[in-house]
Amino acid sequence: MYKQLMFFLTAVLAALMIAECSTGKDAPVKPAQPVISECELKAVSGDIGRYGGALVLMALSDPKTFNPVTASETSSTEIINHIFSGLVEMNGETMDYEPALARSWSTTSDGRTWTFTLRKGLQWSDGLPLTADDVIFTFDVIFDSRIPNSTADVLSVKGHPIKTRKVDEQTIQIVTVEPFAPLLNGLTTPILPKHKLEHSVRAGKFNSTWGIDTEPEKIVGCGPFVLNRYIPGQKVVLSRNPYYWKMDTEGKRLPYLDGLIYVVVPDLESMPARFMAGEADLLSVRGSDYAMLKRQEKAGDFTMYNLGPALGTEMLFFNMNPRAVKLDPARRRWFSDRNFRRALACAVDKKGIISTVYDGLAVPQNGPESSANRVYYNPSLPEYPYDPARARILLEQAGYKDRNGDGYIEDSSGRTVAFTIITNVENKERVDQGNIIKDDLQRLGIKVTLAPISFNSLVTKLDKSSDWEACLLGFTGGLEPHSGSNLWKSSGQLHIWNPAQSTPATAWEERIDRIFDTAAVTLDKEKRKALYYEYQEIIADELPVVFLTTPTRTAAIRNRFGNLRPAISGALWNEWQIYVR
């Protein structure tokens, strides 16, 4: 049944591609266009594959837009990332920045001027040349005040936008107000086709351009695939971009696959059923389905790959904000006591959380960066393994013990140690973790109430009213530690335990601030690494937050595909090389 279906699909897709070629996509080459041999394609190593076939994926929800600049959530960006490329790209295995549309780059000695050289003969998916004008146009759009977008923040240095200048058709110069190490991270942003979008920018309609009702031919890209069709609520079909800028070692243009198909499956529960029935080639495996799928690996002709931990982190943090008027001063005193927080870190059974909440598919977390971060993760941080006895000793040394024999511990002034942990009710895993933590702390004699509330109420409490005691939450992570500034710098709005400080409240917060500022202007990779290692050590030692776990991701993929190299950055990060065996 499954094989038949796949055969059928592949045949259908091939028919589709052929139909398209004959209807003019490959129309006679215009004389102005550079011929293929002049194009400097990027060669990628791997098995030599063969052309054809499609890979079927499942998406939980529809894309909301195909506009790379205004897209803000993953169901859109996941599709968009197949259609576009940036000046540089991140290698999915080494996590280093590598040349993409830009063939090479150089920096002046003051570290402020970067020169990027584009590959020769780059073409958009409609065959028109991709030049420095498109790159300049892209940054003009990003910094257009009428177009609010998060890339503008990433590419601003101390609030000043980067300056871009066209040197010639193939060369772009970028100037920053001071040396800016995270620049390459920002330059992975998609480059836009000027000839398709200039009009809508001028008319002030860019924000609603390339919405989901756009005809696919109008969306012109430079990534491995182009949009072929989108049927709301059903599927997104992406087909090969014949002008993609990568080739295999034999000089054949990539990608090998004819296309990718995303089927919209709005219900997580029915995804494994669909995968098992052969209606999809890839499944993100949840802990609860792991054992069932593992048994079927042979019969279903697929392999489960451990992609490693995710980038986000789950943590428990406490309100230490001196400006939080509604916070009981006694509680603030406990929370501000490092020994108290360390005791709590020892009291939480992370292994228990991993086995009960994540069915084993998670790893303990000890510091602010996930171990998925190959480049910057510091592997030798102090750990706080589950040790209730040690927790009890730490608490006693810090003056918290049961003074009146009621089973609960009191502080030195006789106040019973009790507080409320809030978390967002929408996330079942978080609520489950909260219950485990509550039990763990209860066993130490701390009276904990768990209050799962809606995400929006939670944010209002954290943000506006500061009316909270302890909170269990996860934050979106990134590979570039600098993008966590808002969280870890004392002036950050998201430095929630004591946000937006005008001057750092403690000596260690001042050190963290300095590290972030220095690392941002340090272009030397090893020096940056040393700085970010130090920041992780300080955080793990001072423990402003109790780190919990990071879920690991597992993907099940059919065995009929070649060149699969699943890595932390995704199961299909090298999609251009994947082929049907």
Added chain:
Amino acid sequence: MYRFIIRRVLSAIPLLIAITLVSFAIMQMAPGDFLTQMSLNPQISPQLIEKLRVTYGLDQPVHIRYLRWLWGVVRLDFGYSFAYHMPVIKLIAQRAAATLLLGLSSTIFAWGIAVPLGILAAVHRNSWIDRLTSILAFMGISVPTAFLALLAVFAAARTGWLPIGGMHHMSYEFMAPWQQFLDLLRHLILPTLVLGIGMLAGLMRQVRSNLLETLRSDYVTAARAKGVSERVAVYRHAFGNAINPLITIFGYYIGDLLSGAALVEIVMAWPGLGRLMLDALSGKDIYLVMGSLVISSIMLIGGNLLADILLAYSDPRIRYD
């Protein structure tokens, strides 16, 4: 009759305004707005969120926003979805057809079976057929639809007889028209069954009890005494009067056509309004929610009006003028 219709349509206007006012107010009372979701992402600056808030007009006071929206609706502009950067009406139009199709097919299925079974159960009261349909009806009423949908998905996956979900096969675009039609029918079977069973169960009980009541009334006894056959007594004399409450119920079903299938749609990947609306509601994409609410309200009010008109035709005792 026409004056009645005009009066009803006019009186629907203040009703609609009241509905939108209350729902707008309720959505405002819950904390946070569309941009709150972004505020805990370290990569998005608070300045950007403020900028977006201004762009979306979310910085304006509630009453201004409501009045602006209402003025838009008057000019048939239902507003703009924040998540999709697109007019709400276009988004709804993209998906309404699928929902309507499922709604209609399950309604036809439910009524087509419920009415004859209900009559059978009433006529043969306390017989085995009455008992059996009662048991089935109670089962149908008590099993939650979403659970039934999950069961259907797993049954389809196990047996491979019917598609696991969705509305079209992956290669739908390349089929001949008759193949496309058959493909659509195959995909319709399970969701129609799942959605229809809940409706059917309740309806059947309604038909049964209404008919039983009229069968017990004096004029039916009189007809029987005159010596008409049981058949004529049931179908000519009793049934016509027993369907009055059903026509009213039918009006409500029309109102439910667009919104009644959300859960089934989500579980069975039916490309209708379900997921769109759920995401809009949880993400506080407020104008999208309001847009679908207005349309559902219009359908409900229209359905009731239609039911009243049908009543006037079916029952000569009812006069509106």
